[in-house]
Amino acid sequence: MYHFSIKPGETIVITGCSATEKEAFIDLLLGLQYPDCGTILFDDHPLETIAPPSWHAHIALITQNAVLLDEKIAGNIAYGDNRCANEAQITAAAHASGAMTFIRQLSEGLQTQTGSLTTPLSTKQRQQIAIARAILRNPSILILDDFPRQEDCNDTDLLPVLEALIENRTTLIFSQQVPSLKNIDRVIVLEDGDIAEKIKYLDYSPHY
Numbered sequence: 001m002y003h004f005s006i007k008p009g010e011t012i013v014i015t016g017c018s019a020t021e022k023e024a025f026i027d028l029l030l031g032l033q034y035p036d037c038g039t040i041l042f043d044d045h046p047l048e049t050i051a052p053p054s055w056h057a058h059i060a061l062i063t064q065n066a067v068l069l070d071e072k073i074a075g076n077i078a079y080g081d082n083r084c085a086n087e088a089q090i091t092a093a094a095h096a097s098g099a100m101t102f103i104r105q106l107s108e109g110l111q112t113q114t115g116s117l118t119t120p121l122s123t124k125q126r127q128q129i130a131i132a133r134a135i136l137r138n139p140s141i142l143i144l145d146d147f148p149r150q151e152d153c154n155d156t157d158l159l160p161v162l163e164a165l166i167e168n169r170t171t172l173i174f175s176q177q178v179p180s181l182k183n184i185d186r187v188i189v190l191e192d193g194d195i196a197e198k199i200k201y202l203d204y205s206p207h208y
Helices: 019-030 052-056 073-081 087-097 123-137 150-156 158-166
Strands: 011-015 059-063 141-145 170-174 186-191 194-200
Touching: 019 059, 019 141, 019 170, 059 123, 073 087, 073 123, 087 123, 087 158, 123 158, 141 158
Parallel strands: 011 170, 011 186, 059 141, 141 170
Antiparallel strands: 186 194
16 A cells, blocks of 8 residues: 655656556546545545546646547647637647647648648657646646656657646656656655655756
């Protein structure tokens, strides 16, 4: 059984878990399933007592293989703000995520229908749209599932984008290796279904 507390604004890396354990962990955090024993608390409130729409409004999830809706790129980004965002906000989020670099090369730009592309969007491009969606949502809690590989960060400048997104918000990063981020507060190592190690991880300043 896992037992630990997360302070507001902390960046925590969780490593050592299997794919199945990670998926179950994320489902629990999203309130898609509830623990068989124990309780997940948010500001001392059991998670199961919080209405899912209210809880999900606090969270953004970015995965390595981001899934997009079959609609316009603008709509995919606006989904992060329950489709309430205007064009200026969507464009600003696309610029901040770096997605605008490839979007402006599309014939219809932000109005391009994702399902109509002759060449499907790459994994990196889908992830940039997912990051733009999270930027627009501006959540208090960010979950990164499978942090981008170092070579992907270098190729697309994702690392500084994610640094900016993580700043001043509670962040959980699920990764098999500790990512090269400036400010990681703790690394939690899981082993055989339990916490094997908690590492204070400060004063690491990578160069990019």
